[in-house]
Amino acid sequence: MPFNRFNRNVRSLKRYRQVLSVLFKYGFGHIIEQLNIDYYIQLGKRAVTFGATSRDLQRLPHGARFRLALEELGPTFIKLGQLLSTRPDLVPEDIINELKKLQDHLPPVPLEEVQAQIHSELGYPAEDLFALFEMMPLATASMAQVHRATLKDGTEVVCKVRRPGIEAVIMTDLDIMMGLAYLANKHLPGADMYDPVGLVKEFRRSIQRELDFSREGRTIDRFRKNFEDDETIRIPTVYWDYTGHTVLTMEYVSGIKISNFDELTRGGHDLKLIARRGANSFLKQVFQFGLFHADPHPGNLHILEDDVICIFDFGMVGRLDDELKIHLTELLLAILHRDADQIITQLLYSGDLNDESSRKNLRHDLAEFIDDYYDTLLQDIKVGKLLFDFIQILSHYQIKFPPNLMLLSRSLIAMEGIGRQLDPHFNMVEQLRPFAEEIVKKRYSPGNMTKDIAGTIREYHALGKSLPKDIKEFINRINRNQFKIDLEHRGLERLVTDLEKSTNRISFSMVIAALIIGSSVVMQIDKGPSLMGFPVIGLFGYSVAGFLGFGLAIAILRSGRL
Structure with missing residues (x-):
């Protein structure tokens, strides 16, 4: 029974009832009814059917009600909504636009609780570690808040502290989400197409990583190493003696927010140069390092002297392995070259499309998609939006792409938007082309081709060795009447x-x-x-x-x- 996955303590049951009542309040009771929840839990119908959707809420669009429900349910569900906002392959565009409005700001935690968390994590009282620890936080969010501080040697730092007790709340909510996902998989028609269980598992991995500030610290160190020879990019230093799972202490860097154009101009900064450097640094992250900042909004990008860009907040990052980088590069080049057949070839190679009729329809839709961009000058093409529109077409044909590709499209849109605000003539295509061509060049270099051929030969050799044994085992099972086919009845x-x-x-x-x-x-x-x-x-x-x-x-x- 799926619901034995829930933590059966009183707190879980109370929270579970609260989740259901909020969903009913915002008009999603019909989905709860379909999940057949009263079959699995002993709360009874009265526990989940009280209250009705008000007329004011009924007038709101479906996406707005969904966003408000997530905000009322708190940090874990807000984070889930933020994840869904990066998945145009799963969520309609109107709902994505609503989910982008999600706010996760909460009132600040009292200073005494913050200092108690520091003492518990680092083993010493805050007053023994810091010469000064400012009472008012610089920023507050659903999972943590940030304070300015000064070390005993006079170094200015920022201290990110996890909210006390937030981990227990998140773990309870994850149990509830997983239970609902299993029920949705069993009872909602067509739910398997969206893989709700897989989505919650992906979300659980993501939020558990985000809860561990030491992991974020290691990510910052990786970015510092990647850009150690690049004088145009600055990554703050992590102070590991003052960092743990719930506390992250970093160098304090003062700069001008990249969206503060008037102040940048008054300070004599070159906005066009900043736009090029920002795009170049992001494309390096994607195509050279395979590790990119997945939340490049203006608050996380500050400009220092000599037009150096400082990057903050590495809680959300995306990763691309070598194979995905190659596929992405060849797809982007095929789109920019307006080659529908090459796009189809890439999709077939990745094994995502095999039905002949779907292939014909997809080719037709891709041809129309390319025609929309055909008369557009290269400098006017928005690569992020192009990739986003392309993913939406593929989602119509239920072609699944890695979640990191969705993060990439959103990040590209953000970076392009910033670039065009800094320089109206900014051209991401020209910035992208050298990186893409370099990857293709390496891909088809004699060394890599030899390596690929050797790997293919090894795979066929292993297959040739195991195939006779597998065939013999298959025949023996049939002869012994041990060949079985398992059928699963769903719903x-x-x-x-x-x-x-x-x-x-x-x-x-x-x-x-x-x-x-x-x-x-x-x-x-x-x-x-x-x-x-x-x-x-x-x-x-x-x-x-x-x-x-x-x-x-x-x-x-x-x-x-x-």
């Missing part, structure tokens, strides 16, 4: 439950009918004790039948199915 539990309910009600009705008929017969017999001239046994039978019938009627009305 039958609800049918079985409904049949059991119907059978019980019919049996109950027959008992009631028998009592009424039997009591009517007894009433005709003038024997035994009587009350007001009527046989007591007959009156008793009528009473029992009436009581049972009333209970049956209440149960049917509560079920909502007359």
Whole structure:
């Protein structure tokens, strides 16, 4: 039973009820009903059906109600919404636009609790570690808040501290999400296409990484190493003696926010140069290092002297392995060269498209997509939006792309937007082309071709060695009548439950009918004790039948199915 995955303590049940009531409040009760939740838990219908969606909420669009529900449910669900906002292959565009508005700011944690968290994590009181620790936080969010501080040697730092108790809340919510995902997979038609269980598992890995600040510290160190020879990019230093799982202490760097164009101009900064450097640094992350900053909004990019760009907040990063980088590069080049056949070839090679009719329809849609960009000058093409539109077409054909590709498209859109604001003539295509051509050049270099051929030969050699053994085992299983095919019936539990309910009600009705008929017969017999001239046994039978019938009627009305 999927719900044995839930933590069965009182807190989980209370939180579970709260989640369901919020979903009902915002008009998603029909989905809860489809999940057949009352079959799995002993809360009863009354636990999940109280309250109705107000008229004001009913007037709101579907996406707005979904966003408000996530905000009311708190940090974990807000983070889930932020993940879904990067998945145009799963979520319609109107809902994605709403999810981008999600706010995860919460009131600050009292300074005493922050200092207690530092003491618990680092083993020393905050006053022994810092010469100064500012009371008011620089920023607050759902999972952490940031304070300025000064080390004993006078070094200015920022200290990111996880909210006390947030991990327990998140773990409880993840249990609930996983239970709902298993139910959705079993009971919602077509849910397997979206893989809700896989989505929650992906989200669980992501948020567990985000909870561990020491992991973020190691990521910052990797970025520092990647850009150690690049004088145009600055990555803050992590102070490991003041860092742990719940506390991250970094160098304080003061600069001008990249979106503060007036101040940048007054400071004599070259906006066009900043645009090129920002794009170049991001494309390096993607195509050279395979590790990129996945949340490059203006608050995370500051400009220092000599137009140096300082990058902050590495809680959300994306990764591309070598194979995905090659596929992405060849796809982008095929799109920019307006070659629909090459795009199809790449999709076929990756094994995502095999139905002939789907292939023809996809080729037609891709040709129209390319035509939309055909008359557009290269300098006017927005690569991020182009990739985003391309992914939406593929999602229509249920072609799944790695989540990191969705993060990349969103990050590209953000970087291009910043670049065009800094320089109206900014051209991401020209920035992208050298990186893409270099990857293709390396891909088809004699050394890499030899390596690929050697790897293919090894794979075929291993296949040739194992194939006779596998065929022999297959034949032996057939000869021993041990060859089995497992069939999985999905969604039958609800049918079985409904049949059991119907059978019980019919049996109950027959008992009631028998009592009424039997009591009517007894009433005709003038024997035994009587009350007001009527046989007591007959009156008793009528009473029992009436009581049972009333209970049956209440149960049917509560079920909502007359």
